[in-house]
Amino acid sequence: MIGVNSDNFNVLQGKYTSNNVNCQCDKSQSGIAELNFSEENDDHSYSTQLFCKKIKILLYFITAGLLMAILLFTIRTMITVQNIDMLVRLHYKIHKVTPNPLMESMSESSPEYVSITEAIPTTAIVRREALQIVPREQWNAAFPKDVIKLIGPVDIIIICHTATQNCNTSTACEKLIKSMQRYHMEEQRWWDIGYNFIVGGDGKVYEGRGWTGVGSHTFGYNRKSLGIAITGDFKTKIPYKAQIKACKELIKMGVMLGYIDKNYKLFGASQLVSTLSPGKALLEEMETWPEFSEKA
Known part of the structure; x- marks a missing residue:
């Protein structure tokens, strides 16, 4: 015997429906009933997707920061190499x-x-x-x-x-x-x-x-x-x-x-x-x- 409380249960179709879970009762080749469950609102899957989005955003900012650092380093290097003083102020290291x-x-x-x-x-x-x-x-x-x-x-x-x-x-x-x-x-x-x-x-x-x-x-x-x-x-x-x-x-x-x-x-x-x-x-x-x- 299965207790169903107040949820809907369709005996003829072998289906059980609750607010969050669908339960379908099938007969296997052995004649024994099997229950298949599937969640409509998979919280775990949603959390995983949200986490992936956050990782992508974080990687984006890290990449942008590295590119900016490389750009600044390149500019600074160019200035150091040229080191042109238009007022003839020669600077010796x-x-x-x-x-x-x-x-x-x-x-x-x-x-x-x-x-x-x-x-x-x-x-x-x-x-x-x-x-x-x-x-x-x-x-x-x-x-x-x-x-x-x-x-x-x-x-x-x-x-x-x-x-x-x-x-x-x-x-x-x-x-x-x-x-x-x-x-x-x-x-x-x-x-x-x-x-x-x-x-x-x-x-x-x-x-x-x-x-x-x-x-x-x-x-x-x-x-x-x-x-x-x-x-x-x-x-x-x-x-x-x-x-x-x-x-x-x-x-x-x-x-x-x-x-x-x-x-x-x-x-x-x-x-x-x-x-x-x-x-x-x-x-x-x-x-x-x-x-x-x-x-x-």
């Missing part, structure tokens, strides 16, 4: 290393030597009126062996000449400056080309050690000055007008950017050390510049 004075005979000894661990960041060609600054990679500069950081702003500007033939095209100037760097590094055993900047006969300024690197141009003054070389030999003749103009504009830019003290003093190298540089003719020309100083 440096670490202390053991001093090696033999590698830089023209620099003053210092307990704090620094080594570049990455390629020197370059600057785009920067214009101030007619001024053009050509970055190192454009003239194919070799990577320096080491760098001493120049603490600025400096209050001394020293003008030199290269004591070579002058150049009047960009191709000729780049070739000349590259040859000069090779001589300084291989023959003089300096860490890099000796000058902070070189003014070519084409009227462009070529980046040497830049605003923040100690040069090797005037012994005893390298750590407190900027050395600017003008291509050519000026014992008997002065530089091209474009060279003089570019040199003056470069100094003005240095003052504007804070690398050169506004009350700086201007010297020819021969005023400070025993040398013919920058040549008698150029030194006489410099005496007409308002910032020229007769005494150190």
Whole structure:
């Protein structure tokens, strides 16, 4: 006997119907009645579907977060690699290393030597009126062996000449400056080309050690000055007008950017050390510049 309480029971069809369960009574081949149950509202199945939806949503947010992190990392890497400072503010990533004075005979000894661990960041060609600054990679500069950081702003500007033939095209100037760097590094055993900047006969300024690197141009003054070389030999003749103009504009830019003290003093190298540089003719020309100083 089966107790059915108040639920509907269809004896003729062998079916039992309740609020939540259908029960069908069939006869098997053995003649014994079998009961088949099926739930109309399967709570377990519904919970499983809901859980799967939540997992899908969670995975979506995790994927979106990872993609965003990769994008941000890529952008940051690109900025780090380029590291272009449109105001010519060169930034060197440096670490202390053991001093090696033999590698830089023209620099003053210092307990704090620094080594570049990455390629020197370059600057785009920067214009101030007619001024053009050509970055190192454009003239194919070799990577320096080491760098001493120049603490600025400096209050001394020293003008030199290269004591070579002058150049009047960009191709000729780049070739000349590259040859000069090779001589300084291989023959003089300096860490890099000796000058902070070189003014070519084409009227462009070529980046040497830049605003923040100690040069090797005037012994005893390298750590407190900027050395600017003008291509050519000026014992008997002065530089091209474009060279003089570019040199003056470069100094003005240095003052504007804070690398050169506004009350700086201007010297020819021969005023400070025993040398013919920058040549008698150029030194006489410099005496007409308002910032020229007769005494150190």
